Amino acid sequence: MNSMWTVMSFTMKNKLRNRAFVITTIVLALLMVVAANVPTFLDKFASGGGPKKIGYAVGEQADIISGLEAYFAGQEEPKAQLVPIEASGTPDEQTAALKQAITDKKIRGYLTFTENEEAGFPNVTYYSKKMLDSGTAEALGTGLREVKTEQAVKEANLTQAQLSKLFDPVQLESVQISDNANGKTAEEQGTAIGLTYVVLILLFMSTMITGQLIATEITAEKSSRVMEIIVTSVSPLKQLFGKVLGTFLVGLLQLVVIVGAAVINLALPQNQASLQSLGIRLDSIEPNMIIFAIVFYLIGFFLYAMLFAAVGSIVSKTEDLGQAVMPITLITLAGFYIAIFSMTHPDSSLVTVCSFIPFFSPFIMFMRIGLANPAWWEVVLSIGILAASVLLLGWLSAKIYRTGVLMYGKRPSVKELIKAMKAYKV
Known part of the structure; x- marks a missing residue:
């Protein structure tokens, strides 16, 4: 039995003195530290630059723009900020003015609107040199849905009680059933x-x-x-x-x-x-x-x-x-x-x-x-x-x-x- 403990202690000492083993352990520990802090790093980097500035041509779809501005103003940490850009003239001249605003770093991208009579709400397109991040895309999508819903509600002339019933969130809770616990x-x-x-x-x-x-x-x-x-x-x-x-x-x-x-x-x-x-x-x-x-x-x-x-x-x-x-x-x-x-x-x-x-x-x-x-x-x-x-x-x-x-x-x-x-x- 003593000889087995001798082999065990020798194996432990041999591994602990191995420089490669020690370096590997330190590197893996550092990687775990970085991995554990990744969500915090992402939050800091994502929020460090403030809301993403998104431009639009002045005078275009005023009702939708005002609704979006009200939606983002009501958020504690808005993902986007709408910036008016003076863009007049022909459609090509308007597009050139919006692109110039991106070049001048006034905005990160811009919105355009195309009429869609069947849907009763225009199609919205976002243009930018870089891909729209998921957070901003979700914020824009949610804001546009809110504006569309409000417009539909106004056209339907609903009462305040009906509005409350329509917009009150549905409470859904998920519980996994267990035989020996409450779930x-x-x-x-x-x-x-x-x-x-x-x-x-x-x-x-x-x-x-x-x-x-x-x-x-x-x-x-x-x-x-x-x-x-x-x-x-x-x-x-x-x-x-x-x-x-x-x-x-x-x-x-x-x-x-x-x-x-x-x-x-x-x-x-x-x-x-x-x-x-x-x-x-x-x-x-x-x-x-x-x-x-x-x-x-x-x-x-x-x-x-x-x-x-x-x-x-x-x-x-x-x-x-x-x-x-x-x-x-x-x-x-x-x-x-x-x-x-x-x-x-x-x-x-x-x-x-x-x-x-x-x-x-x-x-x-x-x-x-x-x-x-x-x-x-x-x-x-x-x-x-x-x-x-x-x-x-x-x-x-x-x-x-x-x-x-x-x-x-x-x-x-x-x-x-x-x-x-x-x-x-x-």
Whole structure:
């Protein structure tokens, strides 16, 4: 047992002293800091220049222009500001005057109106040198609809009571039904979607990065013949679990740094406001989601870590490692992509079946827990199958490891590996 802890501590020290590992951790933490503050940065840049100045020819569609001006004046932070441009003469001369206003940077673009007798409201066209951003486009569209509605209401001679009934907003609330709770509100659903995305990405990144680290270190020791010295003092089984546990703790430390950087920045007041505008509130995260995230992360990590260690032990040269681990990489990608692309329909038959397949269940069952409402026995069965698979693969990987670390030359086939395992009686 002491020798296993020695291997584990040596693996941890070796990784923590690795300059590439430290730099990668710092870079990923900085990226998470930037990503967590992106909504705030976008808001600041978007609002920093004030409302977008949009021109129009003086005297054209006065009723619509006055209605738009009243609409934007009633907003706390208007997205657009209408600017009158003196443009008289022929249509070509008017267009030239409006374009000149853009060149002189008086306006960012201008509106033109074309009569549409069938619709009872003119067609509106916005001209500019740059594409209209979505926020301004939405503001213009909403303002024009308001003006059109007001004109239609005036023509219909509606009473004040009828106007109130017409314009009062409809209250629609979305609640996800749950068997063991009162249900999820819209905010809780938005938070669950965000948390599911984050956990799936972190599990995929952690599995791939730490799995590759385990396989690379074992293969490097074999290729440098250091393994021949190690096996004389430490049994292969203790080597396997020592390396896996050591790499797991280092990967966990890296994950804590990255997630900690993100959580600290997301908890800042300005970022909280941005998240709430997206329907996400950190204080509405359900405790059971955190528990399931930890459970599926731990079991999923050890499932793939054992596979990477077993494959790394049968490869003698590091340049052959990429091809050897390709099947594991494809399986991991399959589980990740199925979970991501199934988030819009988490109750489909494919998702339900895949949530019980051990290589996919760390991703897919957690996605179902976050976005659907699986029965408790489904969750327990999925975790049970996954845990049993970890034990089975751990036992099989230990046998492959004990045989593979002593095999050099070309990568052995499955038949050769089984023959060697029988010969070594492992």
